[in-house]
Amino acid sequence: MNAMTDLRLMTYSEAIREAMAIALEADPTVILMGEDIGVYGGAFQVTLDLIDRFGPDRVMDTPISELGGAGVAVGAALTGLKPIFEFQFSDFAMLAMEQIVNQAAKLRYMLGGEASVPVVFRLPSGSGTGAAAQHSQSIEAWFGHVPGLKVLQPSTPEDAKGMLLAALADPDPVMIFEHKLLYKMKGEVPAGHYLTPIGKAAIRREGTDVTIVAGSIMVHRALEAAEKLAAEGISAEVIDLRSIRPIDHATILASVKKTGRLMVVYEGVKAFGVGAEISAMVSESEAFDFLDAPILRLGAADAPVPYNPDLERAAVPQVDTIEAAARRLARREV
Amino acid sequence: MNAMTDLRLMTYSEAIREAMAIALEADPTVILMGEDIGVYGGAFQVTLDLIDRFGPDRVMDTPISELGGAGVAVGAALTGLKPIFEFQFSDFAMLAMEQIVNQAAKLRYMLGGEASVPVVFRLPSGSGTGAAAQHSQSIEAWFGHVPGLKVLQPSTPEDAKGMLLAALADPDPVMIFEHKLLYKMKGEVPAGHYLTPIGKAAIRREGTDVTIVAGSIMVHRALEAAEKLAAEGISAEVIDLRSIRPIDHATILASVKKTGRLMVVYEGVKAFGVGAEISAMVSESEAFDFLDAPILRLGAADAPVPYNPDLERAAVPQVDTIEAAARRLARREV
Amino acid sequence: MNIPFAIRTYAPEILREALKRMYLIRRFEEGAEDSYMRGLIHGTMHLSIGQEASAMATCIELGDNDKITSTHRGHGHCIAKGADVGRMFAEFFGKETGYCHGRGGSMHIADVKTGNLGANGIVGGGLPIAVGAALSAKRLGRPDVTVCFFGDGANNEGAFHESLNMAAVWKLPVIFVCENNGYGMSTSTARSTAVKRIADRAAGYSMPGVTVDGNDFSAVAEAVHHAIARARAGEGPSLVENLTYRWRGHSKSDRNRYRTKEEIAEWMERDPIARFRAELIAHGVLDEAGANAIETQAQAYVEAGIEFAKASPAPGIGDVTRYVYAEAQG
């Protein structure tokens, strides 16, 4: 890690943009593709002025053609380029599942190792913007089910930059789910080129009574809840999952063995979500015998994301619901 | 249920065809759509001669346009028809995720209950046919993650018929994953119209030492394994999951409370698969305190389905691997 | 004097109602914009100000049994098809009295009873759904047609291709109405679309394709009239391209870096409402006073709608999962 002097306070989206600029600068095979990433700067202004710096051949606006666009990125990756493809919203990846899952994820395998698809998909996701059911989903768990992919979820500006650079250095397809509500979050970011290791969780807060595994924006809510619980003498360990595929089993299991209590917090629909995999992974591991209480999952309500802001808030885990659930778990009231 | 005299021995695909014929006969709003379901009879000959009986207006060959075809079915369902849409292979549903997940599953909700989408999607799935990575997937777990859908997986001819009729009677979108290797399996099927309840698991074999939850073809492999284990004095209870969304929690929890040991067997990739949800559901329930051993999951290897037949077999649970795992679990060697 | 198609074809009260709805659309969207600024509406919205003739002239011959599928820029379609602005505002304000009971908002505004199957958050999402609605009409032997609105940006989605092809192969009663406002978000048709006129793509599906001035009420009405006649006669689908322009940014996040002030000003001079109003007056369908009265009435409806919406109850917080599935019958 860099010396403190190299740290600058910047937003999550600035950090992502900086990673892209570094890559575009250093490697002529890197290109950006996506809808309105040029003069518009991207729906969330993440690419902002990169077109001015690198020109329209490197920062390519695509037509509104997600399947074809993603497929072009796959074909380009197969033949010498390193495309970073932005889906305007992760919801639209549903139009491109075929290229992501049937092609990108499987090409190396189907071709017996003779092909490589170093493509990076960036996917703004999550709820909280009042954009309703088709613009607010958290579908990352699906991709955890797909061998051949790597699936990341940065929760801080530092990770957002380091993961994107790590994804570019990876010879296989990587999907990065960015949270829309985090784009304006500020944090310290090292200068220059560095890699956040893929597949390593981070312990964001140490604790002894209960382990809370969370990803993306839920990390921050979990930390806030942990802070409140600390006042009551409940010590929560908060693990930032960071990578959904592969999952960092070792870090989670070590924590569960210490605390004996596990809770997983995520924004996707509860059923079949990230929490299901983590819970199941722990339950079949050697940590099983250390569990003192049921494993709790806090995910989204079993509904599409509603438009009404109060319903929208109620549909996904918030600081208070995390706090309450962790308290019940610590007190073994479940 | 019908009297014994009404039972006929027929194959899984004949049973599905019979259900479709009954529906086409009884309800003029039912139509079939899909690629080559007419004179070709469907890639797996499930629709066979229905076009001769009901004509091309009711048994419609679509162009090779999965997104559009599924969307037409959604639009038709929204406006008075009850389409049964066949994906030639479940893998191709990836081209239509947008219509299945963004539209069909969410329309009732997004329109505040003012719309209904009674469409049925039939999806031949699973491996074992030598068709390699893009024609052998088991992606049903994804749809378990989608509120608004119902997701079924019949393991017998009787259920295959009864579930299809139940799906048609349901006002919401239903996905039925049929297993290609089961199409030729024979079983007793009641005559006439009957409904297999959606969301009810079935105990296919009672036992006391270990609960095996399985779906689709894995039910048969689990039953075979259970039979072998019985010879050694290990009594396995085999539950046919039948429905992935909703999941029949009550039946599974009751069994786990009895046996104290749970194993889930499924053909999808292990990580983020059906077993993850069931394991997590049990671990957060009141059955947690009844668990005497870790919860095992037996799913597919972390790879696309390989072409080579020996690799293909090795990639998914087989009778011997189920047997061995259940034995280890019963003996608490895990 | 050459009498425009609409004047020749429709009764005066129909034409006056059309003008009223165009004003309603304009005032509704201004009201929505204002409510957004004042924090009464959250999320984002896509305004169709400047495109009112396209919406209204397309819908003028449609009855409640005829269907439309709409887009993210769908307020105009919804009003043109007959929806009540009060229930629309209620939806935008997230209220239980809204058309979607507060679950959908602007992007999913719908009114199934007047045949509007809904706006769509997915560009191109409504195209195959429209074809399905037309299939229902044909199979159930109903004379209904379906109008499928979509944008120039949407024309590059695979769903466009698959939908037009199937509609043509099966000769379904659907009219594809492309509202070409020159841009999909920031991307001009020249940079996104490999053909000059989107209507030229109709030939690839052996269906008629015509491009009209989308700000000319009569031109749109005439083109759609022929397409509807063809559809009702069982001759299959058509493609109509309405050239128009949105005065506002794409959505609330638009910095307008992709077009010039001059371009916007030029199009604002071609206001479709002012033009239609002048035409109606010129042909004696109404006089200045009558037009003013209509305009005032539209404004009053909008104000009343906002009050209705404000006074309406919000959904109960415990009802997050209501409407996911059909409620158990009996």
Next chain:
Amino acid sequence: MNIPFAIRTYAPEILREALKRMYLIRRFEEGAEDSYMRGLIHGTMHLSIGQEASAMATCIELGDNDKITSTHRGHGHCIAKGADVGRMFAEFFGKETGYCHGRGGSMHIADVKTGNLGANGIVGGGLPIAVGAALSAKRLGRPDVTVCFFGDGANNEGAFHESLNMAAVWKLPVIFVCENNGYGMSTSTARSTAVKRIADRAAGYSMPGVTVDGNDFSAVAEAVHHAIARARAGEGPSLVENLTYRWRGHSKSDRNRYRTKEEIAEWMERDPIARFRAELIAHGVLDEAGANAIETQAQAYVEAGIEFAKASPAPGIGDVTRYVYAEAQG
């Protein structure tokens, strides 16, 4: 006498090699069919017997740096592009020496070194990938072109539309070659496709589109030659439609209920190999004996290939998850 394009354009040894590869394709597929019957190959396969001119004439000008994307019916493309039949058989037999190390089989046959990016199990799956390959060439300043093979059935996938549009907007060096064999599985183009000639759809993307007799080697070669020249000159993509026919069923499960014996017989009389062979002899590129020698040689390669495949080792059963991800470097 009118000298056909191919004879005029290519050196005799090139033409003889082309004939040899066409025989290789035919014999390879017959050998594969036979091996399937004898249980040496599992799964299914899609034979291109009857379509050899389309594959070979399309590839005749391509070098190893030029790319192709192929289809489920891809054996012919693979051989035409230069693959070794031994490694192909090894793949079909599921062996580690196969092009895909036994993981892919017929449906994913590929030979990246000779520029074949792979057959594809997804109809239309290769279309955007081909555009991506062409984008690489353009961005990296390489003169390579990409040929994208697809079927008449694939032309109704959304991927077709999106791919042709992007290729045209960005003027990429890609040639879309539609092998129109009249059917997508059982569905004739008349029942699936709302336009008579698939090449007519090119106009919707402002690119040249031409339909040729796909069993006429020279006609295909000439059309593709012009398309390649255009692509290499930076003028963008083209669409070439080769009208041809598959003699065999769609795959191993085909009951052939959708076409007549007469139709099949009629097309078998238009055997593209016999026709090309006769043309070469008529124009003195070789004589009967030379042609026979080529045919015999092809047969010998196929037999040797089968032996190689049989003798090759299978992948280790523990290697199921090998090749999912890149192996750790260093």
